[in-house]
Amino acid sequence: MKRYELAKDLFFKEMLSKSSGFYLRVGLQHCLNVSAFAILIARKRGLDEELIGIAGLFHDIHTYTNMNSFNHAYYSSIQAKELLESINLVTTEELDIIITAIKNHSDKKITHDNYSECLKDADVLDHYMWGTLREDETDRTRKLKLETFC
Numbered sequence: 828m829k830r831y832e833l834a835k836d837l838f839f840k841e842m843l844s845k846s847s848g849f850y851l852r853v854g855l856q857h858c859l860n861v862s863a864f865a866i867l868i869a870r871k872r873g874l875d876e877e878l879i880g881i882a883g884l885f886h887d888i889h890t891y892t893n894m895n896s897f898n899h900a901y902y903s904s905i906q907a908k909e910l911l912e913s914i915n916l917v918t919t920e921e922l923d924i925i926i927t928a929i930k931n932h933s934d935k936k937i938t939h940d941n942y943s944e945c946l947k948d949a950d951v952l953d954h955y956m957w958g959t960l961r962e963d964e965t966d967r968t969r970k971l972k973l974e975t976f977c
C-alpha cells in the first residue's frame with residue numbers, strides 16, 4: 828500500500844491548501860472514513876484495496892476544496908484525474924478504474940461496475956454512521972446490513 832500513502836499525502840496537501848473551517852474538518856473525516864470503509868468492502872469482495880482506497884480519498888475532493896457540491900461526482904473525478912496524473916502514481920488502466928468509480932458514486936440507485944459499487948457502499952456506510960443517509964440510500968443500506976465485513 829505504498830502508493831496509497833503517497834495518494835494520502837497528495838490528498839492532504841490539496842485539502843490543506845484549498846479548504847478550511849467546516850469543509851476541511853468534515854471533508855477530512857468523511858473522505859478518510861469512506862476510503863477505509865471502501866478498503867474493508869474491497870477485501871470482502873476481492874477487489875484491489877489500494878485502488879478503491881485512493882478513489883475513496885478523492886471521491887468528494889471538489890466539494891471540499893471548492894465548497895460547492897453541485898455535480899460534485901463529475902467535478903471530483905476531473906480534479907482527481909489531474910492530481911493523480913501530476914504524480915504519475917497509477918497506470919492508465921488503474922486511473923480509469925478510480926476515475927470511473929468517483930464519477931459514478933452519486934448515482935446510488937443505478938448499478939455500475941464492482942469498483943463503483945464498492946465506493947457507493949462505502950459512502951453510504953459513512954452516511955449511515957453519522958445519521959446523514961439520503962432517501963435514495965436506504966435500499967443500499969438494507970443490503971449492506973446483510974453483508975458482514977470480517
Ligand SMILES: [Fe+2]
Binds near residue numbers: 857861887950
Ligand atoms: Fe461522499
